[in-house]
Amino acid sequence: MNSTSKYHAIKVDPAKCFGCTHCMKVCPTEAIRIRNGLAVINDQRCVDCGNCMRVCPADAFYILQDDLSRIYDFKYRVVLFPSVMIGQFPDHISEGQIYQALLQLGFTHVFEVEQPIQWLIEAIREYHRDHTDHRPLISSFCPAIVRLIQIKYPSLIDHIVLVKAPHDLAAHFAIEKLKQQGAREEEIGIFYVAPCSAKIVAVRRPLGEKESIVNGVINMNELYNRVMKVVSKEEPADNPACREHLTREGILWCLPRGEARLFKKRSMAIDGIHNVVKMLEKLEIDDVPEIDFLELRSCDQSCAGGILLSGNRFLTVERLQRRSRHYPLAAENSPEQEIKEKVVGRLAADPIAPAQVFRLDADLARAIEKMDKVNRIICQLPAIDCGACGAPNCHALAEDMVMGMAKMSDCIYLQQRWQKEGKITSNRAFSNLEKTWGEGRFEADCNKKGARNEGF
């Protein structure tokens, strides 16, 4: 079992971050604070959803993950990419041209992730049949959601389907296939192309898995740019091996209702992490009708809206839907039995342990004391939720105070009141403000970053 990982894919570039409140305000777990003019991410609370990156007007968040240079450590270099990658390319670039470009970039084998999806469908259905205690079952596909449940909705952990993700399926399958062709396992390098920060973390530090089967992770937007650079105008000879077992269900898997549509009984699909939060809140108080299966995805339009995708999410969905119509159904494309046993046996995930990252104290008496203090501090705060203290709202500031991470003087309104009452000097108040926002932050400057709503 893993506890909350401290590894995160999203980093802040201090040269670009100018300290505004956009990221802090959208973070679904209130993981961001502004300190000394920079966004600081609490790694216990971060679920890697990427919302901070999406709203940043200064492009200050980045994902440091590129194992492309490591592919030559292996004789067999497999690029595993989710089919959503194909969806983001403009219509005139065919899948054949994309496969060709990937080979040109140094890979020896190109392999789409969602195959043979029938095995995963069967594994999930079996899990559903064997685990009747908890309904609805919640898909474990989106790692941001699994982590969100782990830290914020621990009572729902038992609802999570403990079956691994398509990239695990494809990795095991690709390895077995190559071994059949005479490759030794240590000669095979599996490189997964991630559509988002959460998948990167899931591969690097998996929950519910001891060790990831994948050797390296590549940013999808980085690879997209490289493919666009080398893609040939000619249509190459078809290379059907890349998608031998790709099916309609496989292509649609990462789109909204991709999993939910496979449940003949009552199922629901929700995308967008703030929508998911609303449903989890309801689920926690049993205020949900009888539903068998819940597909919950952090990004709007599921993986088509992944933070590392380049295309417009709606166009991506449309292209994938069109593509899927040319492919057979999963039940009609389930490959040889011998490999199946080996792969399916590895699809079960380990249980996930809850992580109490929001508790005020492990000792109940002390926690009650702190909560009481929070309630008393709240009376002093203005309830404007302006974020000028460097916390996302007044309540979060009060909590930070009792946890020893903030001071009363961080509230600019309180400071104002104290100045009026003659309790502090205006010089003191101003230097307090600079502690949060950085020295010189309030000088007049027409070229100040963010001042003209850049990025909107």
Add this chain to the structure above:
Amino acid sequence: MAVELTYQVKGGDFSHAGDASSQVKKVLKQLDIDPKKIKSIVIALYEAEVNVVAHALEGVIRVTVDEEKITMLLTDRGAGIPDIELAMREGYSTASKEVREMGFGAGMGLPNIKRNTDLLEITSEPGQGTTVKMVNFF
């Protein structure tokens, strides 16, 4: 030392039914109460909150959390319950057609509260209002 929380509930305002229970849930999580206990507490409180919204004109929820237990006291001004014993039966409901159409009022409220609380005391003055006291031990 105890944490005291107070919430006002407006009769007929179904879109906000559940707000108080959500707040209490958040507090209990921060106090690191066992998730299974939180679930029972919040289900009971939510049912009781919906009862106030469905049957009363207005109400107040007073919650006290100490080291041993949570005490939830709901006091409302409204129709009251003429026969509490009857109201405790599963499926018994006096909810109006409108309330039922909104998915409430199936007659499972009070029995569900009883299942999810350790102590339940209901006193009611027909025509005046109802007081529900629920206690759950940690």
